[in-house]
Amino acid sequence: MGIRPLTKARASFAATFGGLPSGFWWLWTAQLINRACGFVMPLLAFYITEELDRSAAFAGTVVAGIGVGSLVAGPFGGALGDRFGHKPTLVAALAATAASMIALAYARSPWALIVGAFVVGVTNNATRPAHNALIADVIPGKDQVRAYSLNFWAINVGYSIAMLSVGLVSLTGYTALFWLNGATTLIGAVMIATRVPGRARAAEPTEAEEAAAGGGFRTVLRDRSFVAFVAAQFLVLTILLQSESGLPIAMGQDGFSPSTYGQVAALNGIVIVAVQLPLTRLYKRFPESWVLAGSSATVGIGYAVLLLGDSAWIYGASIVVWTLGEIGNTPTSFALVARISPDHLRGRYQGLYQVAWTGSAVVAPLVGGWVIHTWGAGPLWIGCLAVALVAAGAQLGIGRRLTRRAEARDKDRDQQPETAAPAAAPDAG
Template identity: 50%
Template sequence: MRISGTSRAVGDARQAVRSAFGGLPGAFWWIWLGTLVNRLGSFVLPLFAFYLTGPMHRSAAFAGVVAALYGVGASVSGVVGGVLADRIGRKPTLVASLSANAASIIALGYARSPLWLCLGALTVGLVTNAFRPATSAMIADIVPDAQRVRAYGLNYWAINIGFAVASLSIGLVVEFGYLALFYADAASTLLCVLLIAVFVRDTTPRSAPTPIAHAASPTSNNAATDAPSSDGLATVLRDRVFITFVAVFFLLLLVFQQCNAAQPMAMAHDGLTAAQVGYISAINGVLVVALQLPLVRWLERFPVAPVLAVSGVVLGVGMAVPLLGGSVGIFALSVVIWTIGEIGCTPISSALVARLAPAHLRGRYQGIHQIAWSGSAVLAPLTGGAAFSAFGGTPVWLGCLAIAALAAVAILRLAPALTRRLAQAAAAAAVVLPDQAPEASPLAAALASE
């Protein structure tokens, strides 16, 4: 009986592993590995606000301005990267962006004056974000629709494995000086470049959809042309459902980005050390690694709009926890709660964007989606840094809670339009490829149930 029970447990474990990791294309796993390697050296951005307000002895308001300049650059590079991913290809965009990112990170490490800190952060932003739309578009290119939620979840999982290891290692690396953080960050980025350059082929679609498919899309009024770039950004901007979703998601990210803005400032203000900040930040990565795969698979059973709405509220509650105090335990509890909200928002929203985008415009759609991320990276440190510097943490934490609640209401109101839009996209795909209609994904099933 004991042997039989052990065998059953082993069999169940194998089935769970196959369910989580099996069936994805080999190219996806090289992208996954490159993402992991890159994030293993992500020392600079999570610690940058602390670095400026602590060792560099700059004000919280100045740290907010520097972080905002990084966000301005990231906003530009995200859109440019999306266009380049469609025009010159996913792989060339990835390699060029990541290589430039490594060089700019090292240069930022030598910046000391306010002017050079500002210019350095802006430069890093201008090159660092171009690879993200290309990565997201490449995953959508190679992973079947039915597996995209899982693929984006696994990629986000890799991001957080690397983030957790990097956060736990900050205290060790900083023993060699803060400059070592910048060099280690750049080295991991260059290793990612090598993996992508050697093992991943370009996946850029070389032809636009047929006129039938194009006409079926609610975002287009013209017939398709021969070039994949014939539809420009105007086509994406006319997609009202998508643009509305990006705007609402921006509100949630505005709350989430305080983990890199007001929260580190609060930790420095309350006397936490760099090692303690690293340990607390690592909780986020550890929890995502431990909980994301089973939690996302469970959440896929429910309609997507309520999942995103509830997850957004949890995110806001987590950010408001420092209202209870400024100890290590309070900040750790805050990270635990908002991480659960983050898990409920990120992979499903990424898969949703992939389904809304026509294949030949995936780079542009992902680039516009990146504006929500980079735009929030601009506004979050400006508002959070200024409010924290002037009034302390209370207005920031209360504002996070209020914005999250507002975004949750907006998502629920958008749900019917999302349902109709994805049904139209599925119908268009079935018309173009009746013999190769994609299997319904858990996300589509969730939306259809609304």
């Protein structure tokens, strides 16, 4: 009885964590440290409404300022990564993020808060396309789904630690947390600069490919299937990001403290840490279009749970349900984008996909803040369910087309030598 379960556990551990290069684990560690001290983003709405005594609508506007900056940063960061290298772009963006977060702690006027949030959005989200592309640079194609899943796991382990630690605000005040967030971001930049290998710049396309596909973002924007995928993901993420806008505002109106919000919100990371890796292995048995559609519907159902009441238990149940949808959606979508991307446009594909995240970061707090301010929380949760079901239906068709392309590109990469030209340009349909 003892030997067989132990052998099985070792095999499962090796299948999950084994065989990945050290450069990935340094990236993973930097991600974990940064997220464990990532206090600014999730507490910003509380900081604006409670510490600075501003309205929920203004808090939504400030959080949306981060989203506007992020909207600019995704494509810009992706293009910089393809041109100058994903690693140098990531390190520079992390250093700028540290400085801008510390500066935001001292903003007080409405315009200073909005502009400061915008700058944080630009710098912080310029890191994301470079980080995701750098994972694909250091990890072979066959291990990329596992690598993105482990990266997502690190994000949520860190998020759970951060949420369970937000009670520190009662001891240190908000300013110290801004400084801690900035300092650990800088530590992550140093770790990546010194320990993670990276190409000086992405591989250039051949003349034939350049002539056939065009250059830069024109190629990506002509990929209609991918653009439709980004639009569907935008809808899902607008719902998912109510966790950072509508949810804390609603909990504050229901009389919950920032500490209670942090404890309940930590369930998101706890559930991911507990079940993401086995669920990821389960999801790999199904077509990616099914995983994406089912996950999107689950996110909407999770927020609809809040229609059942306003106790801490109901909020916790809601978070558990939509987290199961997040587990299926996020690693699957990032890995799919990496698989369909031509090597020389990897940063730009990740940058355009980042628009789904950053665009939703603009829309989600505006929708959450204004709907709750005008009609209350109930209509917001009903809308989350309706939009999630629409997105799920769209992803069934879009996901099938992209999965076929990803499988064809994987086959091309396996058959071609390392120095061969990148695969043909994506189709327009």
